[in-house]
Amino acid sequence: MLVVMKTGASPEQISRVLEAISVLDLTPHPMPGATRTAIGITGNTGAVDSRQLEVLDGVKECIRVTKPFKLASREMHPADTALDLKQGKIGPDTFTVIAGPCSVENEAMILRTSEFLVQNGIRFLRAGAFKPRTSPYAFQGMGLEGLKILQKAREKTGIGIVTELMDTEHAAAFEDAVDIIQIGTRNMQNFSLLKRVGQTRKPVLLKRGMSATLEDWLMAAEYIMAGGNYQVILCERGVRTFSDHSRNTLDLSVIPPAKALSHLPIFVDPSHGTGKRAYVPAMSLAALASGADGLIIEAHPEPDRALSDGAQSLDFKGLQALMASLRQMAPLLGRKMS
Amino acid sequence: MLVVMKTGASPEQISRVLEAISVLDLTPHPMPGATRTAIGITGNTGAVDSRQLEVLDGVKECIRVTKPFKLASREMHPADTALDLKQGKIGPDTFTVIAGPCSVENEAMILRTSEFLVQNGIRFLRAGAFKPRTSPYAFQGMGLEGLKILQKAREKTGIGIVTELMDTEHAAAFEDAVDIIQIGTRNMQNFSLLKRVGQTRKPVLLKRGMSATLEDWLMAAEYIMAGGNYQVILCERGVRTFSDHSRNTLDLSVIPPAKALSHLPIFVDPSHGTGKRAYVPAMSLAALASGADGLIIEAHPEPDRALSDGAQSLDFKGLQALMASLRQMAPLLGRKMS
């Protein structure tokens, strides 16, 4: 349920509504807006008599929400969500590029990449310290040591760090070390992990599961938000279909419906989506045109020597050329780039 | 196999090679290029000794083609194919919009729509005279009477006609009446129909089957081309996946690999692809950005009164707004619009 406060409702009136909701054994989620505050309610609202809340001072109306996801729904939060990070704003009217290698390979390479990105106006570095590999015998990432390298790069260059968290055990370490916590496609319904990142106050980039419907995906976002962490970025990265022309089927068609149903920002990963470097630029431009708020792209100083996923990584020259094209097109779509 | 002639090979030399190929019980397909002529060979080329052809005057080399599709492959025909129709060019450096209602409903509406399109710089009308309907009890289209209405619209306005052919029986009638013959998704592997349109000399817009791989699709194009009709336009219109956020899953990710493997122009149908009017503009821009050569869009003067598919049709105002956006973006992608 959603309680909409009157324009000009006082902080005290809002507090009293929050309290009344708690007394009913439900969880209130206050969402201040430009002109008025709305309060989302989660928990078993089936039996709640909305009249108990409608009679309180400052309440305009109570709206029953029909979607199974609530905090993630546009119905409850009509305006697009913007995230304010130290490195800049993410969300409506902007277009953000996150780039970097598949995995942290060594300190020199991460520093070199970070400096290149910053010089080219890219404010976020992606690089895996912990890697979810299909094979137990494949390189599993540098682990905590990799995390330290990423922190060094941040100290030296100011770049924001985006990296994947694979288990609850390392959540605390990530909270200190990273700017955006990534949840990978294979863990999109690892509910224990979603609940754990719901406890942090770091933005979470939530990749779509390989066979997740839009509703599944928004419900996964809801798990994070139900814990009080409202800073969720959705990220399309390709789904599993019968199609064999690329590694996955990058589903740009999900972006308009995701925008219609949810207020959360949505990014696209054209590197995993296509699995092939040559297809990344076209799909990046298409992502921008389709309404996405940003990209997460694999880029590597020497793709052909990458420890993993080199075939889908751009080299630095390719990334620069793509940035130039994006910068040309973004203003036509009402988006600013840094 | 592909025979590449020397730059400057004479018409006589080329003729002698064509003859030599026919003598071997194979079919030669001459493909003149900017600097030299190549000759594709189809038929059972397994046992051919290429030396028989390499010794002929004017022959530069013989190349064995490894893809199962030959005439449709970029390997055999490196330059992008352009189609020259009376209404204008289709293919590289251009971006073509085909628009119109799902079905021919009556003469007045088709005339009104054609005039609107022409006034807005749209040179091709789509409208079904024969409709492939899932139910035998649903409106099956106006049939030959509908075809006559389309011809009238062409006479009055000069607009090009694009409409679906569903069986071999009507192929001759279509050859006179239409400018581009459409083959629908359900008939993409109706091989009898493909062979029949391979006998015509009209451009064919070949929609991708609902679960066709890229190779299946190019092989279907090959069926048409093997008959000597090289004017094939591929058209992505959404595939069947687990995803339920839209009627079909519009697979823009197929465009870069299709362009890599084939020289044929490729269009996108965002109306069937999404099934929802609100999603059509974003996916149209994304199609342009991803490298498509054109769009086929459902538009109707009064979508809410359409006999079929109204929910996915733009109204005229919506189509004008979309055309304006496309015209803004096209030059950035190196494409001219009429």
Place this chain on the structure above:
Amino acid sequence: MLVVMKTGASPEQISRVLEAISVLDLTPHPMPGATRTAIGITGNTGAVDSRQLEVLDGVKECIRVTKPFKLASREMHPADTALDLKQGKIGPDTFTVIAGPCSVENEAMILRTSEFLVQNGIRFLRAGAFKPRTSPYAFQGMGLEGLKILQKAREKTGIGIVTELMDTEHAAAFEDAVDIIQIGTRNMQNFSLLKRVGQTRKPVLLKRGMSATLEDWLMAAEYIMAGGNYQVILCERGVRTFSDHSRNTLDLSVIPPAKALSHLPIFVDPSHGTGKRAYVPAMSLAALASGADGLIIEAHPEPDRALSDGAQSLDFKGLQALMASLRQMAPLLGRKMS
């Protein structure tokens, strides 16, 4: 709509109802049952006032049918459909095996196979005279000459002929030459062809499209039945999914819901479904256990020399072993085998 006649309604009463339906510009489909007759009505029944029919003598009630398919639905025809062919019964309480090579290769091989099948209690031969091949350059079947070979085999051995019809042009020839007309997976929504076989009075084996939902499939059956040909056999042959462990994903899970929604017999093609000989026996037994009414299996005297699909064909010894297992299991499932 469905008109249910009273038990004991006279032929005259039934005739008068049929006439009344025709007068309303609708099509009646009488379906005599064990205890009473029901009359299906197709056409635009939206505006029909059922009271016009309910007042006629002998009418028990009129039922509005809610599924888009009517003649194919169990709602309209509660009892399982049985087909009575010269070679034996197909349908409930029986289990029928159709076997034979992918394509007619020559007369000797077809005769040899037919004799083997008859000796082993198999009453139907499958073999393609016209072959739907993905490549225009692949062997397309022996055509009408192949059809003649099949007729000879029937004359000599009495075996029933099951073979694929690919276009309306050959429908008349098939009506004479074959016992069951097969419609292939690629033509499941070739509506012109479905309408044409709806005009014949030969049983039609309708393969499921590669990405057809159960409703799509039953609607395709409805196209045939709407023409007055009620002898349709459904045939599951594998669908397209992300799974790559076999050529297609044989969907046995469709059988119980198909049986729940429709009265039509349903067969399974484990050869195309799996694409691999070694997996055919297990999936054949599973098809029987899941409720299927029969199998269509590829078998070849020398699979490794087959012109097509040898990898998925059983040899004669393998087919005999499978028949022995099926005969052991069938009685436990309440089914007789010949």
Place this chain on the structure above:
Amino acid sequence: MLVVMKTGASPEQISRVLEAISVLDLTPHPMPGATRTAIGITGNTGAVDSRQLEVLDGVKECIRVTKPFKLASREMHPADTALDLKQGKIGPDTFTVIAGPCSVENEAMILRTSEFLVQNGIRFLRAGAFKPRTSPYAFQGMGLEGLKILQKAREKTGIGIVTELMDTEHAAAFEDAVDIIQIGTRNMQNFSLLKRVGQTRKPVLLKRGMSATLEDWLMAAEYIMAGGNYQVILCERGVRTFSDHSRNTLDLSVIPPAKALSHLPIFVDPSHGTGKRAYVPAMSLAALASGADGLIIEAHPEPDRALSDGAQSLDFKGLQALMASLRQMAPLLGRKMS
């Protein structure tokens, strides 16, 4: 790599080979067979010179394994794996039924169910204490209290407990409380969890991910086995496809290829696979016929009052009827049931 020892190689000879492998910084996995012992080697075997091992006494040969999964592959372990649990054998020549409610609802119901199962020769109870629910607001299971109820049921009736582990945190508690640890479909590639259960010495029932290929699935088993826990049971439970006739598409066609590639036992979950009670019996019999080693079925004393998944649960009478059918059919397939 796989080291095959000679028939009659002595324990000392085997020990020396194990030691030599460890010296190379690789991990040996001894696998005693009926006539000889084989030793699987994992780790980066790329650079190993097999001659170093072939010269050792008792070694017959070294075989390079070409599949990415090793311990799970039949290549390395030709004989079917059998698990010996206190409650009985699982694997070849047997057919095992696990049954019970979706979730632990209360003690009385679990005891009542366990007694019913034991009386009907069913030796394993399934019931979720921790439930992976799509919505954060849905019933998440009784948790550790539920685990205690399951332990009580085991003490009173001797029944084996099968229940889902959702995070590493509870792994130790499960090791004491359960007989078979279930890993759910959403966690099939939760690699941290797989590694953790690889450290236990309890059998693991590994459900197939909703869009996992057979190779993905066997690689997930490999993660568990690489930790030294070789007791893995695969479990097919339906995958995501375009098909909408059932909750998921139960893929029985994966069973023969899984058996061909791997020696591990494989179960089927027809309840989640179909999502509908009425379809469970037919798909259970089909699973047995297709070569599965067992079933995991939802059954509930009063399905229509179940807290979750009632629509797909059999009632006790339905379960008894199914057991009777399975017991009739099992001997024909060379399988004993308890």
